[in-house]
Amino acid sequence: MPHVIENMEDWPIYRSYNNNEEFLEKVKDKVLQHLSWLNLGEENTFRKELKNIVYQEKIRLSKTPWKSDDPKEKIFWNEIKRQFKSVKDIDNKGDAEEFDLEILNKILDFYGKEMVANFKPSTFRFAQKALPYIYSRLINSFPQALYKIFSSTDMLYDRMKISGDLDHLRKLENMGTLIVVPTHYSNLDSPTIGLSLNNIGLSGFTYGAGINLFTIKSLSNFMHNIGAYKVDRRRKHKLYLETLKSYSTVALTEGVNSLFYPGGSRSQSGMLEEKLKLGLLGTALDAQRINLQDGNKKKIFIIPVTLNYHYVLEAKKLIENHLKNEGKEDYLEDENATPFGLIKRTYKVITSNPGMTVSFAPALDVFGNKVDEEGESISKIGNKVDIADYFKLNGSIIRDVQRDQQYTQILGERILKEFKENTVVLSSNLVAYVAFQIIRKRFNQFTVFETLSLPKDETIVSGIEFKIVLDRIRDRLKVLEEDKKIILSSDLNLPTEELMNVGIKKVGSSHPTYVLRKNKNGVISTRSMKLLYYYHNKLSSYGLDEYI
């Protein structure tokens, strides 16, 4: 589809980042305006807070250094530390405060410059135009047959289904600012989403990318110039987090479309997100309130998106991490993070995922209400509501952090509901679910861990049993679909035998070990219970187990 806003120079992302000094001033002003990150008390002075930040930054650089760290950073923090030493002699309280504020300004300038993204139409156009060429070069290393099949990006899009009310999304682009909030399974979600958004014809999106991805200069420049701002997840202190939030809020009030992963890190278990991180989501509320207070009629729309893969590149590593109960995403630098490597891997994922679906849920306002064709908010009981009313107290729009935290939680709950209802069941999800649950039920006295360690002989499923359960689960899924609780892909209308065969062929198809295989006698086996468990988890929150 053509872009809704044809001229890239008219895109908000271009206008904002083209003048990034002004943009960063606004970010800084916002942090300084409320100082809500400061936790002052008798024991904790402004100076102590600042010194603590410098201390934490220096510890980070020495204890968890990354290749992506700018060598100049150490010099910067040493200089701040030196300035603190030299200020001991200032007796006058006013002068001391002025000094502290100056230091804070320097730190904010530093963070801002490190963080800020850019948008170069030329880079964006290059990315659009170069893709077919890069892919065709890549394909030379693939079998010739594949080359013939997937020799252009059009073919790529053929393999990637984009579903949802896309015309409505295009319409909303003219009425407000879009925040796309996808489920998160893989590092390759961003390129996948990026391709989808471009295909729909929406203007550029800004998004936070881990600073560890900015190691290779050419990739770093590329990402930087298509709207990625740098996020250093090692930094946990409030000033940095507040700066990040302010950055996001300013981007939104400037009308720049944004992309957040509200689940935070990738789903390690393969399950749908059950809990969201609300920090960045809260900036949507904040930006909406500011727009209303400033008389800016632009509304902020939230678009939940589910990514539905047959194959997730990192599945093995993720599920193993999950099972070890490490819980935390590891932020090790990715040695394969080259532009070529990234594209190659994106390509592998897409070509291994015929029928993968990017499913756009209906748009919401920042309170989780659905919006109609004209962008008007429709409350859960079906009446039109004026969103300004949510922010009002005694007739005026009021800033109230605690209230907005509650609203953000509600928004989070509604997004989770949309994730669940807009998940597309692929044949691979279904067969993985069926196979794993049959085995699990056979050993229902075992824990999940024990089930995962079963000897191979015990994990074999007969074709007959498999098909009976497959039909039962499919029937239940059809009921859920009728109730609009889930979406079924077209594969699920296939005859049972065919559905089973297609699903088995597609589930995790590019892993070195197969996830499911059917032999000539119709017996189904797995080489990796862990991967089977991972792909099965996608459907684990729909109460299907009682139908096994």
Add this chain to the structure above:
Amino acid sequence: MSKVGVIGTGNFGLALANLLAINKKQVLIFARREEIAEKLNKTREHKGQIINERVTASNDLEFIAKECKLLFPIVPSNNFESLLNQLSPFLTPEHILIHGTKGLHITADINEVKHLDKSQVLTMSELILKNTCVERVGCIAGPNLAKELAAEEIAGTVIASRYNDVIKEGKKALNSPVFNVYGSNEIKGVEIASILKNYIAIASGMLEGMGYGDNSKALLITRGMAEMVFFGKAFGASEKAFMGLAGIGDLMATCNSKLSRNFRVGYNLAKGIKVDETLNEIKEVAEGIKTIKVVKLLKSYGFNSPLADALYKIVYEDWDITKGLEYLMSLPVSDDIDFIK
């Protein structure tokens, strides 16, 4: 200054309207029937309470919702949903609703079903959220016997909401030299405490009616609170709320006061007077009777509620009270403090 609305002309609604009025608020009170609104405005008296001059009665919900952004719905739980259905078209997300109804809304017919699912049981704040576009919801609960409030005796209450601005607005409207308003974010716990205490008051009335003294009543109140906490935890509330005014505070008041409707139901039962007769006499709802049944229907959630079980046998299975008491005292006892970890 905008007006404050009270919906419902029961004893507590009237007392609350007067408390708002003595706090210099202009109050609109909703009466379902036009003639009651007219009578109230004309005679300045209703149900034995003198109505403050700043209180105006109306039977026009649209007018009240338009004039008042802060509303206190105080109607019995059985009528709450129909009230919301009438009120809902006039509400906007700017409205703040603080309800004072100590009952549950059940989406199934409790006389027909053998078991209730959690999703079929809603507190009034949950019902407001489900049936209106209002998000800023709170509840008011505590030892607030309507007749004592009407007499402007010193009292305290708690306003609970997940929103601090709801608590703040409620406090601003109600806090006065005779009425201390505390705040809490534990709305679920506060609602559950204020609902369950009703059946414990019934039991307390029974003990009094049978002539038992203070030791027995203290045992009842303490174990009653433990039972409230067990139930609360099973339904996602923290134990904190039960330690405050809506929990132990309200238990102390209702379990010791003949002014409490639920207490009177229990007291009369001990004297051989049937529940229906008492309810006909007092002409108001005793929410505790319904709560006993609801608790019974929720038993599959595995919480410990010996008191509610015994009361169910007495009220719904016509057990003799003495037999019920013997049953209770024969149960094995656990640690004293088994409800807080």
